[in-house]
Amino acid sequence: MRLGVLDVGSNTVHLLVVDAHPGACPLPAHSHKAELRLAQLLDDDGAIGPQGVDRLVSVVQESLQAAEDKGVEDLLTFATSAVREARNADDVLARVRTETGVELQVLTGEEEARLTFLAARRWFGWSAGKLLVLDIGGGSLEIAYGIDEEPDAAASLPLGAGRLTAGWLPGDPPAPDDVRALRRHVRTEVARTVGEFSRFGPPDRVVATSKTFKQLARIAGAARSAEGLYVQRELKRESLEGWVPRLAGMTEAERAELPGVSEGRAGQLLAGALVAEAAMDLFGVERLEICPWALREGVILRHLDHMESM
Numbered sequence: 001m002r003l004g005v006l007d008v009g010s011n012t013v014h015l016l017v018v019d020a021h022p023g024a025c026p027l028p029a030h031s032h033k034a035e036l037r038l039a040q041l042l043d044d045d046g047a048i049g050p051q052g053v054d055r056l057v058s059v060v061q062e063s064l065q066a067a068e069d070k071g072v073e074d075l076l077t078f079a080t081s082a083v084r085e086a087r088n089a090d091d092v093l094a095r096v097r098t099e100t101g102v103e104l105q106v107l108t109g110e111e112e113a114r115l116t117f118l119a120a121r122r123w124f125g126w127s128a129g130k131l132l133v134l135d136i137g138g139g140s141l142e143i144a145y146g147i148d149e150e151p152d153a154a155a156s157l158p159l160g161a162g163r164l165t166a167g168w169l170p171g172d173p174p175a176p177d178d179v180r181a182l183r184r185h186v187r188t189e190v191a192r193t194v195g196e197f198s199r200f201g202p203p204d205r206v207v208a209t210s211k212t213f214k215q216l217a218r219i220a221g222a223a224r225s226a227e228g229l230y231v232q233r234e235l236k237r238e239s240l241e242g243w244v245p246r247l248a249g250m251t252e253a254e255r256a257e258l259p260g261v262s263e264g265r266a267g268q269l270l271a272g273a274l275v276a277e278a279a280m281d282l283f284g285v286e287r288l289e290i291c292p293w294a295l296r297e298g299v300i301l302r303h304l305d306h307m308e309s310m
Helices: 050-069 089-100 109-124 161-168 176-198 211-219 237-248 252-256 269-282 295-309
Strands: 002-008 012-019 027-035 074-079 131-136 141-146 153-157 205-209 234-236 287-290
Touching: 002 050, 002 295, 012 050, 012 295, 027 050, 050 089, 074 295, 109 131, 109 141, 109 153, 109 205, 109 295, 131 211, 131 269, 141 176, 141 269, 153 176, 161 176, 161 269, 176 269, 211 234, 211 237, 211 269, 211 287, 234 237, 237 269
Parallel strands: 002 074, 131 205, 205 287
Antiparallel strands: 002 012, 012 027, 131 141, 141 153, 234 287
16 A cells, blocks of 8 residues: 655655555655744744744645645654644644644654654664664654663653754854853753663664764765665764864855755754764764664554554
């Protein structure tokens, strides 16, 4: 069957269409995305403004048309931290439902972490042993750890690259004092969580998902996306630590010229790098592997599992 998953994230609204059935690997058939940066469109009261809601409704309608054009039988829809934490979330969800017919499921941060962990587990398999999974989104950082398909520990921290950029790094390039303040904030938040995971012992494998980690790995020398999903890509802490001060001294336009960095994500890359560096350092990670699958694939896999059990 052809499934679609519509992900209303903090940076983008992304429709992923796959051909899938229970017991098989989902095969991507189509991708349609639009950058909204909802995490950066919150007003001073924490609400998504009228223009942001209008644009969201429009993009959801476009995605529905794309799903219909591609013959999607079943469309799974969800929203993450930007909608979840908006002060007017209920109004936003109601407007989307009224004007598009789409009932967005709002995932909790822990659900995001658990579904992303499921995707990573299925990608790497049982031989990977105990997995530590890191995912930096636009609004939050998800961390999950475990040996099974359900993690033993999962957490979500308000350390998304878009959120932090909007709240802490107004300059272009940012002021050194602002960078230091953000670095301290990120490390304090991550450090509070380490104990929850360290009691389970060291992981056998550390993996990361999300565009932020993929871009950081690319500028540190990992293979281009054009070389395919199955090429192993990794990020070493030593390389990342060398890049952080370089990124801090660049303008957004200069970052956009780096290999693998999109213009829309260039402004967030420094904040994402500070989060990645803090997580790798405080969790004692020298290198991690990039996982091509993430939250959207986790949602699809969970749905297929439920179909199989019916």
